[in-house]
Amino acid sequence: MLGQWSSRFASGRAAITNRKVGRGRAVYIGTYLTEALVEGLADQLFAHTGIAPLIADLPANVEVTVREAADRKLLFVLNTDEGRVEVSSLPTGVDLLTGKEVNGCLSLGPHESVVIRF
Structure with missing residues (x-):
């Protein structure tokens, strides 16, 4: 118990x-x-399982999910808040929605999302 x-x-x-x-x-x-x-x-x-957050120090109201295949990893980041948030500790990759490079941190507007291929 x-x-x-x-x-x-x-x-x-x-x-x-x-x-x-x-x-x-x-x-x-x-x-x-x-x-x-x-x-x-x-x-x-x-604590003893090695389970850890996908992104360290994730702001409140930001959701993160990862999907993996043999040839790629995709990180979905969604700001569910009404305001702008700063997200750090992200992997380096390409945002598939905009084609822009992501280098560890980014700013997400209200309800904005990115899909990072890394």
Whole structure:
């Protein structure tokens, strides 16, 4: 058991459990998720796995996804905010939407996106 209820009718009962499954493990979370709880769980659950963010220090409201094939990698970066944001720590590559070079950092306008081939 990773966590338990501390109040209400379920006091003392499991709220967060895990178990090994094959080479991995399954985590069951049966509680109310708050931002603080998610951050604490992420640190605890992912610390030993080598899982890390795709982009360090990513601004709030910026989403990043990577797609890979044998011959290419594509990084999708989307600003979901109403304002301009600065994104750094990006790989060097070409923005496939504009054809412009990306050299580690860029400025994204409101709801703007790039697809970087690197």
